[in-house]
Amino acid sequence: MLQRVVRSTVIDAPIERVWAVLRDFNSHDRWHPAVEASHIEGGERGDQVGCVRSFTLKDGNHIREQLLTLSDRDHRSTYCIVEATVPLQRYVATITLKPVTDGQRTFWHWESTFATPPGREAELRDMVAQGVYETGFDALRRHLRQGEDLRPAGSAPMPTALPLPTRRVVLHRYGGAEELRAEDAQAAAPREGEVRIRQRAIGVNFIDVYLRRGWIPQMLPLAPEQPGVPGMEAAGTVLDAGPGAGGLLPGDRVAYLGPVPGAYCTVRSVPSDWVVRLPPAVDDEVAAALFLKGLTADYLLRDLGRVGPGTRLLVHAAAGGVGLLLCAWAKHLGATVLGTVSSEAKARLAREHGCDQVIVTRDYRFADAVQRACGGADVVVDGLGVAAREENLAALARCGHWISLGQASGPLPPIEPDALLAKSLSFSRPVVFDYVASPAVLAQRAQRVWAALADGAIRVPPIERYSLDAAAQAHERLESRERTGALVLVA
Amino acid sequence: MVQVYASSVIDASADNVWTRIRDFNGLPLWHPAIADSRIENSQPADRIGCVRHFHLRDGGAIRERLLALSDYDYSCSYEILESPMGVERYVATLKLTPVTDGGRCFAEWSAEFECAPGREQELSETIGGGVFQGGFDALKRHFGGR
Numbered sequence: 211m212l213q214r215v216v217r218s219t220v221i222d223a224p225i226e227r228v229w230a231v232l233r234d235f236n237s238h239d240r241w242h243p244a245v246e247a248s249h250i251e252g253g254e255r256g257d258q259v260g261c262v263r264s265f266t267l268k269d270g271n272h273i274r275e276q277l278l279t280l281s282d283r284d285h286r287s288t289y290c291i292v293e294a295t296v297p298l299q300r301y302v303a304t305i306t307l308k309p310v311t312d313g314q315r316t317f318w319h320w321e322s323t324f325a326t327p328p329g330r331e332a333e334l335r336d337m338v339a340q341g342v343y344e345t346g347f348d349a350l351r352r353h354l355r356q357g358e359d360l361r362p363a364g365s366a367p368m369p370t371a372l373p374l375p376t377r378r379v380v381l382h383r384y385g386g387a388e389e390l391r392a393e394d395a396q397a398a399a400p401r402e403g404e405v406r407i408r409q410r411a412i413g414v415n416f417i418d419v420y421l422r423r424g425w426i427p428q429m430l431p432l433a434p435e436q437p438g439v440p441g442m443e444a445a446g447t448v449l450d451a452g453p454g455a456g457g458l459l460p461g462d463r464v465a466y467l468g469p470v471p472g473a474y475c476t477v478r479s480v481p482s483d484w485v486v487r488l489p490p491a492v493d494d495e496v497a498a499a500l501f502l503k504g505l506t507a508d509y510l511l512r513d514l515g516r517v518g519p520g521t522r523l524l525v526h527a528a529a530g531g532v533g534l535l536l537c538a539w540a541k542h543l544g545a546t547v548l549g550t551v552s553s554e555a556k557a558r559l560a561r562e563h564g565c566d567q568v569i570v571t572r573d574y575r576f577a578d579a580v581q582r583a584c585g586g587a588d589v590v591v592d593g594l595g596v597a598a599r600e601e602n603l604a605a606l607a608r609c610g611h612w613i614s615l616g617q618a619s620g621p622l623p624p625i626e627p628d629a630l631l632a633k634s635l636s637f638s639r640p641v642v643f644d645y646v647a648s649p650a651v652l653a654q655r656a657q658r659v660w661a662a663l664a665d666g667a668i669r670v671p672p673i674e675r676y677s678l679d680a681a682a683q684a685h686e687r688l689e690s691r692e693r694t695g696a697l698v699l700v701a
Numbered sequence: 702m703v704q705v706y707a708s709s710v711i712d713a714s715a716d717n718v719w720t721r722i723r724d725f726n727g728l729p730l731w732h733p734a735i736a737d738s739r740i741e742n743s744q745p746a747d748r749i750g751c752v753r754h755f756h757l758r759d760g761g762a763i764r765e766r767l768l769a770l771s772d773y774d775y776s777c778s779y780e781i782l783e784s785p786m787g788v789e790r791y792v793a794t795l796k797l798t799p800v801t802d803g804g805r806c807f808a809e810w811s812a813e814f815e816c817a818p819g820r821e822q823e824l825s826e827t828i829g830g831g832v833f834q835g836g837f838d839a840l841k842r843h844f845g846g847r
Contacts, residue, residue, distance in 0.1 A: 317807040
């Protein structure tokens, strides 16, 4: 008697993403844990109807299966066993995907019919249903979550992509905000491991100002024929992807952060390792306002500052983009949060975001107030630089940690080790890129930022928007000390 | 030919959901857009070929003929005989499929029809978003689902 097995599930991913994996007849050794190794015989491609995949299972069995039907229209694949060391006879299986239109989900139906030797029906039905189909459902879920390559080697390459027009903001020489000029240019096609992104929102950060001033020339070298483009982060939509682009597909909404400047433009190709997909609840402008700043807050609080219940945290520029996130998140973690700001209006905003005690000072005097309020800070997050140097040392508690994040008032001169000796202080000079150096870590941190936003641990800071062509005004605004919250260029 | 497709996942077994939607005369019991319904000529509501005559809450009257009903496939197909919508050759299918992991089911509602040029988009939205998704939303409120 012919046996029939049907299993189905719902996958939390759009049908294009699930189909991108399942349509490749040779992809199963990359996502199904029961499959040890697989190849398509005769060097044919995994979407060639009639091709035969030859594979070994982890348990040592060997199976050859032939692709009978492949339909991109119906999202359906039918295949049969032509030879196997397991006693499945006349085995024909069909995978069908259907979109769940109310939500970006996919219904996945997997069924087969086969005959077995007498007495082994139940055993083999269970093996197919649980060992192959149900295990496969969970494994593909994990595979998609990890963002592994959905368009593996050997499958159809994307059509050769052409350069696309882009509008970008360039710097021909270091200097003031007026050196930023908008111009038309070409965005190269994505190379291997890259995606090309139509950017909608670009985050403006202090590092962009430092690059423009020429403080980090090795990061943004300028040559007569090679102007520099600032900008470390943006959000938008994937236009196209090169081979091996980390499973990203055209149409994906994404944000990225990378150690090579160039984000001040409308279209850009970047390594997929820099890129994360955005949850539906996070729009492009929020992503651009929060990505670098949120990831920064995450590593500062979690890794470097080890901020938890009772930690006394001092945040300079507490009403700035990173400052507001640090206040809210640290408060949520149970810390006592102190902040410095330069005006009463900023003090109100910082308080609204969870800052327990706000010190209003325009001349970088805060150490006495910090010592009086809490007996010294365990952690100082300092974006001020040279002008606050002595006050920071004085504001720290015993064994305190001075984290120098930026230098808005000017670069810090070298610090004598003995300056730290008096209170066993430590000094860190971190940069965010080292804390998101692998795609897995980047994805993990991004996940924590979106989760913190969703559960109210952090709030979207006030966003000031400028057009890409007005990048110079955005920089002037960032440097003015009048501003609060985050600056975003919209493109 | 215009095609409309909507689908959803309902947090109840296909058997349970089918019990609620199988009755060709039962739309007013579960679909919020339908005010009343009767089967013409006193026929049973599961006789293939029977005609249901119902009113929308906004007053429009529609007559539909049952083309296929399958308790085995959990599916029901029907065509519109008369309606104020301005559609021709309208055939729709409502179908459930069990989801084997968890006591859920996958619900699909699709239609094909012809209409005056330029009205495709508007009718697709009314039918797919209003009628079909409206029905799914009501089922999800009743049974649960997301």
